[in-house]
Amino acid sequence: METSIVGVGVSISDRFRTVAEEKSTRVEHLAPRAQRLDIKVTHRAYRNGSREEETVELTLTGKGPVIRAEATDHDKFAALDQAVDKLSEQIRRAKEKRVDARNNPRGAKFEKGTGSLAGIDVQPAPLDVVQAVATGTIPIVSQAEDDEDYTPVVIRTKEFDAEWMTVEEAVDRMELVGHDFFLFIDARTDFPSVVYRRKGWDYGHIALSAVAPPAAELAS
DSSP states (O other): OEEEEEEESSOOOHHHHHHHHHHHHHHHHHOTTEEEEEEEEEEEEOGGGOOEEEEEEEEEEESSSOEEEEEEESSHHHHHHHHHHHHHHHHHHHHHHHHHHHHSOOSOEEOTTTOOEESSEEEEOOHHHHHHHHHTOOOOOOOOSSGGGOOSOOOOOOOOOOOEEOHHHHHHHHHHHTOSEEEEEETTTOSEEEEEEOSTTOEEEEEOOSSOOOHHHHHO
8 A cells, every 4th residue: 555644834753743644554555455555644733822723634535435533632643643533533434334234234225216215314405505505605714814813713614526416325425524514416417415423324415595585585
């Protein structure tokens, strides 16, 4: 398995590189079919030198979906350990889920006759969420340059290309990336949808309506 290590705002020492390569053998043992492990270390220094953080992001690629994990700590070696633990747990969960699916078939089932989904919790998005998405009024808190407008709240924004998939595929992808939710385009409806983790192996599914009602109707 090929291993790549890069630093953003921080240099990668020979000691860290050696430790990271040793950790990669643990990942390769759990995922022998993996082809590449990308390790990204990002250094962040906050205003007034209040604190510094090291974030380690791991991206495992090979045959099948990409698996990601990340961790943040004031020490990059500790962040690496935590990220490797998370990635290893996600690999184990994916393996257990495949075995469980083979032994006990369950999950969402699409009824072609009725067009309904069985075996998964499906509920419509709340009206205030639909209105916010339709009108573009979702509040975003940003940090201004002036001290008087400074806020300690930092919102990280990520953008991804839209992916069309089924609800079942979205659940599998969510497990692999280790998130509590996953945003996708439902291949059966072409509408934005979200799956999220509940207790155990239970999952929920939220789908937006085809057309959001006008703001005037929502206010009435």
